Amino acid sequence: MPKHEVKSTVKDEELVQKRREQISRGAVKLFIDKGFHRTTTREIAKEAGFSIGTLYEYIRTKEDVLYLVCDNIYNEVKFRLSELDNNDNTVEGLRVAIARYYEVIDQMSDEFLVMYQESKSLPNEALRYVLTKELEMVEQFEIIIRKCMEAGNLHIGPDEVSLTAHHILVSGQMWSFRRWALRKQYTLQRYTKIQTDLIIKGVEK
Amino acid sequence: MPKHEVKSTVKDEELVQKRREQISRGAVKLFIDKGFHRTTTREIAKEAGFSIGTLYEYIRTKEDVLYLVCDNIYNEVKFRLSELDNNDNTVEGLRVAIARYYEVIDQMSDEFLVMYQESKSLPNEALRYVLTKELEMVEQFEIIIRKCMEAGNLHIGPDEVSLTAHHILVSGQMWSFRRWALRKQYTLQRYTKIQTDLIIKGVEK
Amino acid sequence: MPKHEVKSTVKDEELVQKRREQISRGAVKLFIDKGFHRTTTREIAKEAGFSIGTLYEYIRTKEDVLYLVCDNIYNEVKFRLSELDNNDNTVEGLRVAIARYYEVIDQMSDEFLVMYQESKSLPNEALRYVLTKELEMVEQFEIIIRKCMEAGNLHIGPDEVSLTAHHILVSGQMWSFRRWALRKQYTLQRYTKIQTDLIIKGVEK
Amino acid sequence: MPKHEVKSTVKDEELVQKRREQISRGAVKLFIDKGFHRTTTREIAKEAGFSIGTLYEYIRTKEDVLYLVCDNIYNEVKFRLSELDNNDNTVEGLRVAIARYYEVIDQMSDEFLVMYQESKSLPNEALRYVLTKELEMVEQFEIIIRKCMEAGNLHIGPDEVSLTAHHILVSGQMWSFRRWALRKQYTLQRYTKIQTDLIIKGVEK
DNA sequence: AATGAATGAGCCTTCATTCAT
DNA sequence: GATGAATGAAGGCTCATTCAT
Incomplete structure (x- = not known):
């Protein structure tokens, strides 16, 4: 089973790893609190510490x-x-x-x-x-x-x-x-x- | 622990029971299929066999x-x-x-x-x-x-x-x-x- | 060539005709002015005289x-x-x-x-x-x-x-x-x- | 009627000409395919053969x-x-x-x-x-x-x-x-x- | 009691543009 | 001069809920 791939527009692979770490870390907190569906992408971006635009540089969908x-x-x-x-x-x-x-x-x-x-x-x-x-x-x-x-x-x-x-x-x-x-x-x-x-x-x- | 109460505008208690039975029966099917969040109230009403307006006569929120x-x-x-x-x-x-x-x-x-x-x-x-x-x-x-x-x-x-x-x-x-x-x-x-x-x-x- | 069909959630066919007339009439004005791409759906709804939600009861996409x-x-x-x-x-x-x-x-x-x-x-x-x-x-x-x-x-x-x-x-x-x-x-x-x-x-x- | 002027931050006039040639040549292809509004500046830059940042050294707006x-x-x-x-x-x-x-x-x-x-x-x-x-x-x-x-x-x-x-x-x-x-x-x-x-x-x- | 048209807050996502490196 | 990561305003669309009929 190949790893499910998440596309990113950013080229620097190391940065991608770092940012995704931030995203994941922030998102868990929110998901714990309100569940996946009640959490908005804006909240995820904010919790991760950057803007909504930046969030979407590292993921394609919620x-x-x-x-x-x-x-x-x-x-x-x-x-x-x-x-x-x-x-x-x-x-x-x-x-x-x-x-x-x-x-x-x-x-x-x-x-x-x-x-x-x-x-x-x-x-x-x-x-x-x-x-x-x-x-x-x-x-x-x-x-x-x-x-x-x-x-x-x-x-x-x-x-x-x-x-x-x-x-x-x-x-x-x-x-x-x-x-x-x-x-x-x-x-x-x-x-x-x-x-x-x-x-x-x-x-x- | 008292039973959680669901308000209804309809007086006829028997009818309320019957309608809620219909709602629940229809909704399970949908929830099984798509989960609670992905199911819309319109779909619930339709599956239950009546209109969205009627649905809201028997419940207050989704x-x-x-x-x-x-x-x-x-x-x-x-x-x-x-x-x-x-x-x-x-x-x-x-x-x-x-x-x-x-x-x-x-x-x-x-x-x-x-x-x-x-x-x-x-x-x-x-x-x-x-x-x-x-x-x-x-x-x-x-x-x-x-x-x-x-x-x-x-x-x-x-x-x-x-x-x-x-x-x-x-x-x-x-x-x-x-x-x-x-x-x-x-x-x-x-x-x-x-x-x-x-x-x-x-x-x- | 069958007519291209535009889906509507509203059942009253007469109302659908009337509303679409309103939509079309309002939209032409805007399209003349700013072109299709620069016109927003919100503007179309406003010009037609109703809310964005209502607009989407009569069309499915822009x-x-x-x-x-x-x-x-x-x-x-x-x-x-x-x-x-x-x-x-x-x-x-x-x-x-x-x-x-x-x-x-x-x-x-x-x-x-x-x-x-x-x-x-x-x-x-x-x-x-x-x-x-x-x-x-x-x-x-x-x-x-x-x-x-x-x-x-x-x-x-x-x-x-x-x-x-x-x-x-x-x-x-x-x-x-x-x-x-x-x-x-x-x-x-x-x-x-x-x-x-x-x-x-x-x-x- | 004076020629409409497109500002550039780059001084070397010859380079400016060359780059704009590249931009135009690439952009036509895209515009033919998807029209102006559906083509993104990123795509234009890519088709022209350089980065989005560079594109904006030679133009001011899309x-x-x-x-x-x-x-x-x-x-x-x-x-x-x-x-x-x-x-x-x-x-x-x-x-x-x-x-x-x-x-x-x-x-x-x-x-x-x-x-x-x-x-x-x-x-x-x-x-x-x-x-x-x-x-x-x-x-x-x-x-x-x-x-x-x-x-x-x-x-x-x-x-x-x-x-x-x-x-x-x-x-x-x-x-x-x-x-x-x-x-x-x-x-x-x-x-x-x-x-x-x-x-x-x-x-x- | 039933209907369904109307509402609008709010969601996900895109993309032109900027700016630090 | 070149790069590309960051930004955030703005867009299309959905859907729970209301209310006049």
Whole structure:
């Protein structure tokens, strides 16, 4: 799946990166606050620190901004999770990976919300690209789980690998989606412990 | 939490109910297709079968329509789940309840998606009301779980009751949110079996 | 060639006709003054006597307005020329027809200018429709000329019929296009006499 | 009428000429294709082969480009017609001049169209200058006609001289404006013959 | 109670022009 | 002299909402 491309009239590639960073950073704030549809391009430009004309030197449509935002969040998540790519094939390694993932979500809770609530507004091609990235994250956990299995540290039906991976992601998203309910009752640490136990005991023989 | 009230200029309460039913039924279709923001009030009126003027005799703002839709979906879900309110305190009863819930979600998948993706656009008061309903559903499962526990059929820490209930809801929503990925690999039956085992084995001693 | 259709959201067909009349009448004034591109839709609405929103109940794009204007002018011209459709097969009858045509152009000089200078901005389909109408006018004169020939009152090669008809139209348009130069030196009457002589003597044996 | 002046910040007069040549040459292409209003200054700069900033070193406004284009076309036409300035006072000489003029138009048909359809967008002063040039061309033909008359080769009322000259120009423009209709029926040669006969027989005793 | 024409604030986007480098 | 990033006024168009009939 090729990266969805956002056209810019500006030639200096470095500047384009910098400006898009500004756009994305500003837009998330606004999207968190009012959602994609209620945010105007003028507000986005203002928040990014330049004029509406300049904004449109770096994007072609408002939807491009949404894509930029989603793309940035994913890359950030991926980057933060990349450190997990260790070779610890124990269940403990899995636990750590899950915990790390929850942490990332906890820190980027707002961004997650935006991404999941607004990505449906992406144009088709961009949406497919984002879904691909989502699958990549599922795969990342599938790999970790399989390594545990191959090392004989986890016993689990082959059908359940994918489901468990999905489940890890979803339980993480739950911490973001339902924080209005969950944070009244649980700390991140407690939530992590309970969920991880649920997942791992659930799949263990 | 009092029900969020939608003002109408029409006196005949029965007619109001009937018309709102029409509005909601038509609007869901549109929201499923294009989302709340991309759907116009004119389209809603047309789908409902009457004029834009008439639409505004039964609602005050477009957001009222969204509320009507969310409210209707919740009521439908609640109604379908109400049959579960039995006194079967066995783990098997819990299994059946979960399965029933998944079934409902499977049948109303589109409506679920709408509700969860668009409810953030509700005005504050209405949003709170909807969240309340969500919590009521969590509670419904908490009650079933507690009954199992009190009957000695399930052993589980007190902290985990609420979380397990949330978990049931979320795993159900997952079937709706991630159908693009999950339905390629699982049937509803298989999904139900695996998830239920996960949940129940996870919480059992 | 089917009439190019302009969509309207308003159902009352009579009202649509009335409003479009208003739009066209107002728009010509503005187009005469500033041309199509320099006229804004807001100005068109204001000149027509209603709000921008109302304007867009009767057209879909700004180009529709241009089409309305061109269509109206053509119909007006055609209506005014329709009285010529007599059965006078003499050269005198041709003279009268030409004179009548020049008169119409003289009275609608501004409208003519607009039509010929702006019609290139019409969307393709509408442009073709307008050209068709132009050809119909050529044909109208061809018919009159042929009748003269068949009655033995005019002798002219078959190839030259069409060209003479075009020539009549163009010499008429010349009175509109070059008025800045011609009106200094000629009255309409004098211009008509000279041109007609030129045309008729030119084609006569 | 003094030549309309286009200001430039660049001192080197030779460079200015060269650059403006580039601008004009590129712009005609674009104007032919999309018209003056739909062509952007960026496109003009690109087509000319340099940056938008550089473009504005040689013009002050977009309208200056239009003026440059119109001026260039006129000069080209004038240059091509200058060879006609012979001393052949026969009717044959007039025929040749007309034929030569039609040829030029046939070759520069697109440019003609641009000039006549877009010159109304020129600022007032520039428009007057262009009209002056148009009159100069009329005069050029008037002179040829008068020479024929004085040599006793053509008999024509004094009033008709100017009109005939105008007519020659307009019949030439007609070949450009109405090519969509005329070229289906006539070759340039045939068109030239018929039109010239019409003009000359028409004015001859 | 129903209709649908009218309204206008406000949105996204373009593009001529400027100016610091 | 050349460049191209920045600007913001202005344009076309939409759509939630109202109100006279």
